Amino acid sequence: MSNTIIQVENLGKKYLIKHQQQGNYTALRDVITDKVKSFGKKIISPWKHKQSSTYSTTEEFWALKDISFKVKQGEVIGIIGRNGAGKSTLLKILSRITEPTTGSIRIKGRVASLLEVGTGFHPELTGRENIFLNGAILGMSKKEIKNNFDEIVAFAEIEKFLDTPVKRYSSGMYVRLAFAVAAHLEPEILLVDEVLAVGDAAFQKKCLGKMRNVAKEGRTVLFVSHNMAIIKNLCQSGIYIQLGKIAYHGSAKQAVDYYIKENLVKEYSNRIGYSIDKKALMKCRTKGLEINNVEILNLSNPGLPVASSDNIKIKIYYSASLMFISPAFILMLKDQNGVEIFRLSNMPISGYIINNLFKDGCVDLEIKSLPLVKGIYYIDLGFVRESVEWYFRAEDLIKLDVKGKDIYHSGLELDRSRGMIWIEHSWEHGKI
Amino acid sequence: MPNRELIIEAGRTERLYWKDLWNYRELFYFLAWRDILVRYKQTVIGILWALLRPLLIMLVFTIVFGKLAKLPSEGVPYPILVFGAMLPWQFFANAFSESSNSLIGNANLISKVYFPRLVIPTSSVIVSFVDFLISGIILISLMLWYNFWPSWRLIALPALIVVAFAAAMGAGLWIAALNVKYRDFRYIVPFVVQFGLYISPVGFSSSVVPEQYRLLYSINPMVGVIDGFRWAILGTDVPFYLPGFLLSIGLVALLLMGGLWFFRKTERTFADII
Numbered sequence: 001m002s003n004t005i006i007q008v009e010n011l012g013k014k015y016l017i018k019h020q021q022q023g024n025y026t027a028l029r030d031v032i033t034d035k036v037k038s039f040g041k042k043i044i045s046p047w048k049h050k051q052s053s054t055y056s057t058t059e060e061f062w063a064l065k066d067i068s069f070k071v072k073q074g075e076v077i078g079i080i081g082r083n084g085a086g087k088s089t090l091l092k093i094l095s096r097i098t099e100p101t102t103g104s105i106r107i108k109g110r111v112a113s114l115l116e117v118g119t120g121f122h123p124e125l126t127g128r129e130n131i132f133l134n135g136a137i138l139g140m141s142k143k144e145i146k147n148n149f150d151e152i153v154a155f156a157e158i159e160k161f162l163d164t165p166v167k168r169y170s171s172g173m174y175v176r177l178a179f180a181v182a183a184h185l186e187p188e189i190l191l192v193d194e195v196l197a198v199g200d201a202a203f204q205k206k207c208l209g210k211m212r213n214v215a216k217e218g219r220t221v222l223f224v225s226h227n228m229a230i231i232k233n234l235c236q237s238g239i240y241i242q243l244g245k246i247a248y249h250g251s252a253k254q255a256v257d258y259y260i261k262e263n264l265v266k267e268y269s270n271r272i273g274y275s276i277d278k279k280a281l282m283k284c285r286t287k288g289l290e291i292n293n294v295e296i297l298n299l300s301n302p303g304l305p306v307a308s309s310d311n312i313k314i315k316i317y318y319s320a321s322l323m324f325i326s327p328a329f330i331l332m333l334k335d336q337n338g339v340e341i342f343r344l345s346n347m348p349i350s351g352y353i354i355n356n357l358f359k360d361g362c363v364d365l366e367i368k369s370l371p372l373v374k375g376i377y378y379i380d381l382g383f384v385r386e387s388v389e390w391y392f393r394a395e396d397l398i399k400l401d402v403k404g405k406d407i408y409h410s411g412l413e414l415d416r417s418r419g420m421i422w423i424e425h426s427w428e429h430g431k432i
Numbered sequence: 433m434p435n436r437e438l439i440i441e442a443g444r445t446e447r448l449y450w451k452d453l454w455n456y457r458e459l460f461y462f463l464a465w466r467d468i469l470v471r472y473k474q475t476v477i478g479i480l481w482a483l484l485r486p487l488l489i490m491l492v493f494t495i496v497f498g499k500l501a502k503l504p505s506e507g508v509p510y511p512i513l514v515f516g517a518m519l520p521w522q523f524f525a526n527a528f529s530e531s532s533n534s535l536i537g538n539a540n541l542i543s544k545v546y547f548p549r550l551v552i553p554t555s556s557v558i559v560s561f562v563d564f565l566i567s568g569i570i571l572i573s574l575m576l577w578y579n580f581w582p583s584w585r586l587i588a589l590p591a592l593i594v595v596a597f598a599a600a601m602g603a604g605l606w607i608a609a610l611n612v613k614y615r616d617f618r619y620i621v622p623f624v625v626q627f628g629l630y631i632s633p634v635g636f637s638s639s640v641v642p643e644q645y646r647l648l649y650s651i652n653p654m655v656g657v658i659d660g661f662r663w664a665i666l667g668t669d670v671p672f673y674l675p676g677f678l679l680s681i682g683l684v685a686l687l688l689m690g691g692l693w694f695f696r697k698t699e700r701t702f703a704d705i706i
Binding site (some may be wrong): 028097107119122124132133137141165 | 439441466544545
């Protein structure tokens with residue numbers, strides 16, 4: 001307790017996602033017209049107030065929820081999780097770039113964050129000028145920069161090009177210089193987001209050495225990375241964030257193992273023939289029902305990409321917190337032009353009744369001898385309750401890459417030039 | 433280890449804000465320095481542009497208002513009359529347009545690094561202030577050329593510069609913060625600047641405005657500032673219109689305080705919406 005340096009309690013960050021709107025900023029025009037509209041509605045029907053329909057295009061999204069943890073002084077802690085899990089949002093809140101929606105954080109000591117390499121670099125300025133500018137932006141004083149100047153230049157190996165505008169630098173030089181400046185920050189707490197993935201192997205090694213030194217000096221480091229080897233190597237403890245929540249907090253090794261067990265299998269299957277659109281998956285995370293993952297297994301050739309005529313299984317993992325009356329999962333398979341080729345649903349098509357959803361459950365759908373020819377296909381996933389109402393519908397959730405297969409050993413792989421689908425068939429010939 | 437505890441909580445305004453601002457004081461300088469350096473990179477005549485632009489405008493105004501329209505010149509050479517007003521107006525106009533775009537121009541900084549956001553618009557005002565000082569050289573040259581000696585009133589100039597600074601800051605903060613959310617203001621600013629040049633007494637003396645409208649005229653805060661500048665630099669016998677000046681000062685103070693309040697209120701969400 002005594003040397004807790006960061007204490008995070010019930011941290012949450014909510015974003016409002018606007019659908020259908022183009023830019024990421026509001027035009028005054030829209031605000032005014034909205035206000036006028038709602039004012040007009042009030043005049044027309046003054047008793048019906050607070051209709052939420054005006055803002056039906058906005059949706060809440062919790063990037064982080066109920067995050068609580070403590071970090072001790074001198075601890076090097078790795079934060080892992082898939083893209084979009086909320087790792088960067090957490091670092092942004094810790095470094096005060098953005099404000100939390102709920103919860104509190106107590107930090108003892110000076111914080112420096114390195115969320116991006118070369119923030120604030122100006123392409124027109126020379127290397128020398130950028131060292132001073134970037135240093136100042138990261139919170140160093142002019143004196144500190146001057147004292148470290150030679151070291152920074154030596155670390156970045158750019159002595160010859162100090163007075164060349166950085167726009168003429170190679171990207172390697174640019175990154176080296178940027179990291180060199182940041183590496184010479186001397187805060188008590190350092191927040192680092194996936195910045196080591198850049199540069200060549202030799203430079204990465206150098207950066208890691210620098211990071212290790214920082215840790216040795218008793219400073220606290222929070223480190224986001226997708227490189228599990230580095231996390232295991234560099235960090236003592238690890239936090240695994242999954243969809244905005246802490247899924248595991250413990251030793252770095254165990255966190256990594258947990259992460260690999262949970263994800264890399266899936267990520268591996270990502271590589272074998274299909275991929276999931278994360279944005280679309282977000283649409284399947286609505287009130288009361290959240291689709292956590294969708295998997296496609298190749299039963300004919302486990303571990304290989306899906307090919308024509310394979311038997312496959314589609315697994316839909318979900319978490320439900322509400323009751324649903326006659327729930328129905330619907331999958332629509334379309335070709336690249338958006339033409340629907342077939343549709344599958346437990347209700348009404350198959351008449352497979354699901355009585356109730358579990359808190360955590362999985363729906364399996366098996367397809368024998370996939371009738372698709374070689375090509376790219378998209379699958380929509382929808383959910384209907386009470387047989388009428390779309391609860392959600394995620395378009396192009398799955399991109400499926402069906403490989404060609406010489407099914408009849410005729411030397412021919414079926415593709416779109418020979419029809420839209422393949423059907424199982426056989427030939428016989430005889431004399432009557 | 434300095435055990436300053438930092439508490440981040442939802443909806444809580446930073447108590448250590450002003451201290452932080454002081455800690456980041458060098459950043460004001462560095463950002464201003466960057467903008468000045470960058471502006472004249474890859475130009476042939478470089479910093480001379482800062483002299484050339486106001487000089488040309490002054491020439492045009494002298495010819496149009498002084499020679500063609502034959503407006504009264506208060507007994508001083510018309511170029512000096514114009515330039516005494518050009519100085520504060522150009523400062524205000526530049527600072528206003530630069531700071532209004534400053535946050536958007538530094539969006540990558542805002543979304544990736546923490547520092548008090550107030551640094552950004554302030555340093556663009558500082559950049560314009562440097563231009564102002566450079567233009568001051570032209571005024572001094574003009575005065576030497578016309579053999580025109582200022583009176584003791586010149587000592588009031590620093591105070592007037594502070595007022596001009598406050599006016600530019602106040603207006604800049606408002607627009608900068610609004611611009612983050614509503615980009616409409618990007619289109620309003622050039623219009624205001626162009627419009628303001630004609631409704632402010634830049635090309636002419638404010639004594640041409642009928643007496644009964646003087647107070648109304650002073651609702652434009654730059655009227656007080658410009659009149660003050662002329663009064664201090666030219667040392668003419670034209671009576672100083674005090675009520676108008678006080679009104680302008682009051683409005684400037686209001687603008688600045690409101691700007692600070694609004695900026696502080698909205699800056700916490702900048703990173704999310706920029």
